[in-house]
Amino acid sequence: MDGVELQILWSNLIGIVSEQARALQRIAFSPIVREAGDLANGLFDERARMVAQAVTGTPGHINSLAAAARNLLGEIDVADLQPGDVLITNDPWMSAGHFFDITVLSPIFRGERLIGYAGSTIHHTDIGGYGIGSGARDIHEEGLWIPVLKLYEAGVPNHTLFEVIKRNTREPKAVLGDLGAQVSSGMIASERLNALCDRYGLDDISALSDEIIARSEAAMRDSIRQLAAGTYRGSTAFDVPGGQTIELKTAVTVDAEAGEITIDFAGSSGPSPSGINVVPAYSHAYATFAVLSTLCPELPNNAGSLAPIRLALPESCIVNARYPSPVNARHVVGMYVPFPILKALAQVVPDRVVAEGSGAVWTVQVQGRDAEGRPFTSSMFNYSGGMGARAGKPGLSAICYPTGVSAVPVEVLEASYPIAFTCKELERGTGGHGRQPGGDGQRIGYRMRTGSPWLLNTIPSRVTTAAEGLAGGGAGAPGRFEINGKAVSDTRKMEMQPDDEVLMVTPGGGGFGA
Template identity: 70%
Template sequence: MERFDGITLEILWSNLIATVTEQARALQRIAFSPIVREAGDLATALFDRRGRMVAQAVTGTPGHINSLGMAGQHFVKAFPPDTLSPGDVLITNDPWLSAGHFFDITVMTPVFRGGRCIGFFGSTIHHTDIGGYGVGAGARDVHEEGLWIPLAKLYEAGRPNALLHDIIRRNVRTPEHVAGDLAAQVAAGRVGAERLNTLCDRQGLDDIEALSAAVLERSEQATRESIRKLRAGTFQGASVFDVPGGQKITLRCAVTVDPAAGEMTIDFAGSSPEAPIGINVVLNYTAAYANFAVRACLDPDLPNNWGSLRPVKVVAPEGCIVNCRYPAPVNARHVVGMYVPFPVLKALHQVMPDRVVAEGSGAVWTIQIQGRDEEGRPFTSSMFNYSGGMGARRDKPGLDATCYPTGVAAVPVEVLEAAMPIEFTRKELRPGSGGAGRQRGGDGQVIGYRMRTRDPWLLNVVASRTEVGPEGLEGGAPGQAGRFLVNGKPVNEARKMLMQPQDDVLMETPGGGGYGPA
């Protein structure tokens, strides 16, 4: 294997990060969907010939980027690099192979140099619509939730797969938006491929095999060294929260630290079983957020790639809510998946108490609206979301209205009002909703809106923590639970609701837990 000195490797690494970040920026500029363009609900990454994630962009959500990293292996197994041709583009939204629900479509663009595939640029984004039930949790099995795209070629030798394109367009409510976002993913992959070839030209590289090996080897060794500094043992953590419909979910985990091997195992045995509604989580997505919690505490400055993820193993009993079996419904999998870091952080608090945060509001509250405007024209909103307060840190208060752990931004109300007939009546912080403590938890927010329609309309709101607020840590007080009101009356519904014109909707998102006694 070719060896790079430290300076050369740092220069090449900086170029790789710049390349995948440019891919992400191009995707955000071109995308049709506001949740991609404005909120940054996406992931982009570079993979080597073996489907190993080498580098990710500086933007993106943990659920997307780490699930995308696992999807690379499945693409390479189904489409070996030497069987591909220039102009091929690969696609899937298989929940168990990629990001956990149909809305997140993964596109992989092979990179060719001298007629040989040297790697891939991948992207995963949340699409406006995928047919079926919609964003909510009301479907009874995965087949009610929308269009399932298996591992396939979206383009073959530069020519679109006409049948697949037609199947996608005929199965979604907003074909122009979906087709536009797919085109944005393809274009962004081509941008990455061009930049990587330019980098190889400049550095005199025929491929990225040696560079990939060096980056992944160093990342893995650095992660193992960080784990070796921890004390050995098995540490327990648990988190309890309520989901749409009022069901209580328990996530339990045992984090086993093995300093001698430089490895860590996270086992979710004892967690709640699969749910009858679409809040179940595939293991890919569970591992994505569990790894995020570990990385945030262990060494946030390490590269996030196949090498650094390898020393951490995530397991869960098949059939539990964080390792669901086909055909469990999964469309609102984030409602449980975004709580995965909290039991992991509670376990890690026993190992490195100065690096964890108290429980926060957890999953973002997602909204999707369907109906007809005052002129009778049909519309389907893209999913948009609102966060509660972040849990307090040991030496700093929690952040207000911050999407932790997902990291997405809220779509500005002006953009939403321009895109559909919605009128926002309130959007402000919810003072005092964060838990008291030596450091206070972050406050949630209050969002009010109504629709300008002449006919009844459909509302999907996926709200959680409306009964059980986030726990404090080390004696900190819990944050306030959230409230979801329609015309002033509390609602706790997992399924689509039929709304009347001028119905008033008010959402008060939870506050974060405090840290330490007040």
């Protein structure tokens, strides 16, 4: 396939997945999807290899979705699929790591022939159980577990499954509405892919996907071959709710001859009794993102570019969760996975990495009844701290590397839920000093307009351990979590009073260079 033809077809594929993502966001009910973009969309060939992804989304969803398609199809007989079928699961070990993230996979047919799949993963408003937070003691306390099933069969909805989901969630309208958005986005991808085949006289996309994936893998291997062979080590430590301190250690081995990288997490903290354990697919998602964004950021993110990066996970490890470990707040640890990898890569490509940042986004969920007595459950909303500095640029403020999820605007939250914000501003001076300073965190205060007690789930981290600087740069400031002016460390689901005020000051990022 010549370069001009390939570029034209590739641009068409990117247009398809981008339209798929835009449709999902436009149709979605919940602010976390519609406003914050906590989602992933991907297009797969008939062998379930991810060929293209939408630029909107988070690495934890996108790279997990690449594995989810293979995992889902491994549970069924592909020969039994027919036009109008839609597959669904939220199995943490098959998809994005906790029950809130539901993956929908729609087979794409050209006539009666299966030519690919459209997939999406989004964070749903509610899935029953404990809610957002790390307080569950095992996975069965965390909500509704949906195995691999058909949400639609030959275009007919699975009414039994819809009723099960409806009866096991606190906000069924939002959950079912967002599921409808996922199904609709898959239909759009199917229509557009068939239109592409019509336009260019293709029977399927097998030759196109082979070319794209082969070129992506070759380019990734070439970028790895430019590194000095060897094993490089890095580690990071951070505190999580309940006073735990977690340590992640990595040994990054560069095989320059084969063009492969292996990341070994031996020596990292063991499993946690709280819901911050991370399933392998989610660990792999953020590990591969750290490598790709450092070595080859312009490369398409697909099955080819992911193939040369491998993980070695110890059997008993917080980033290798085993059933029935609670995993509800897996992002609290998972979003720190890139930092020890970047510290290792700093020994071989120091000008391409970033210093440690604030780590995981601080997530919040509020539940209760409004002033009129109507029940509400918010979808998760997030607040970022400062990003670590780069070799040639300061760290960005209130931007949380490595996730790509945005903050929901306070105006949207106040219009959607009985919440009133008392402040939202940058916390100046919280970024670490250095030749390039780290990004600043932010100050967010709020109270509820309920007139009655309400429930708060929140998961701050880095309130005692600061983000380290790199190459002589200074550490960022730790965060603060306060209720009515008093510091709180145990943040399991709390009953709050109507006049209680919450204050969150997110951590700053580390500086780069002395």
